[in-house]
Amino acid sequence: MPELPEVETVKRGLAKSLKNKVIKDFDCDWQKMINYPLKDYRDKILGLIVIDVERIAKMIKIKLSDNLNILIHLKMTGQLVFSQPEITEEKDCVIGGHPIIEGFNCLPNKYTHAKFIFTDNSHLFFNDVRKFGWVRLFNDQELKDQIAKLNMGAEPLRSEFTLRYLQNKLKSRPKSKIKPFLLDPKNLVGIGNIYSDEICYFAKISPERLVKSFKKNEIELIYKGIQAILKASIKEQGTTFRDYRNSSGEPGGYAKKLKVYGRNGQPCLKCKQIINKTKIAGRTSSFCPNCQK
Ligand SMILES: [Zn+2]
Missing domain, CATH: 3.20.190.10 (MutM-like, N-terminal)
Structure with a gap:
């Protein structure tokens, strides 16, 4: 999708x-x-x-x-x-x-x-x-x-998505794990399996962490990560899909920049530990067990 x-x-x-x-x-x-x-x-x-x-x-x-x-x-x-x-x-x-x-x-x-x-x-x-x-x-x-x-949540790259908005949404779902929180369009729209994994890696948090466990600086990192990852991917015309003019079926340029998604079994680009995968709310999540806590 x-x-x-x-x-x-x-x-x-x-x-x-x-x-x-x-x-x-x-x-x-x-x-x-x-x-x-x-x-x-x-x-x-x-x-x-x-x-x-x-x-x-x-x-x-x-x-x-x-x-x-x-x-x-x-x-x-x-x-x-x-x-x-x-x-x-x-x-x-x-x-x-x-x-x-x-x-x-x-x-x-x-x-x-x-x-x-x-x-x-x-x-x-x-x-x-x-x-x-x-x-x-x-x-x-x-x-x-x-x-x-x-009943959709905020568009993450528009001005309606503020740090305060994210803090309030997190507060309203304390028992949720962060991965399903990020996937739920009632919180934020447009984030699926690929970008939720990449955002967790960016913020150095495990996709299984409970929302209520986050400290202020971690929420700030998640906020920053959501915007940075989505913007970087748009710049590369997305990951699995693209608007292209010279080749058919080629993946978007961001596929080459993924840090954890689709990299299970390969070494983390930062610490060389092997990227793990786990199932959270029915979705496969990839993460670095060393970098993400
Ligand atoms: Zn790592």
Whole structure:
């Protein structure tokens, strides 16, 4: 599942390509992906202009004229591909999400379940191997209501996420271990297995520590770690997913910078002790038993 840096990467790639495009046609062969019958969905969006592309937690919002919004969740295997009218080289595409399977020159393919066609004949394809992802349409008020219903915590890279916010959230969940605390979108959005492990390593804390055991300076380190790790990953276009222009299926650059995630059995880059793994709340966590206490 893509986490915040990966979805942010997809969003940035699409924002450049989609702005000001006018929707000429829409098609979808998997009704569960959309929240209106196909004909109604199409009728509502034909002729509308893409105003902007934003990220909300792990979702992508395509803001349209007429106060409408397309909200997209990639889930496990969703992928968005924007293609210029003529695809001759891979750089004519912006690909984001799950690594492409069929190749850029094979679009649409058997995994393409939704497609937007713009008046300049460029396309946006939504491909999804397992079909858990969705592409839903909401007006501004409906979108607001949907988001409110999710009762999401702060966006870790926006001003709403302050040290005080983190302190208060930790205080409200004293018996939680830090790893599941970081994974819970009601506390903070966008953090999954990869970044929760990296944040714990950064803060030198065991992923199993109880929230109530933290000292002030440790909370400050967690706060700093959340921001530093997510920012560094965005800079590298994420870990397992990226918006790429010259190769297919390549992992994001942050994969090379991971300190603990996926490194069980290998030596810690700081102290050379072997990285361990353990299961916490059903999720595998990697950590250095020496550096993290
Ligand atoms: Zn170590």
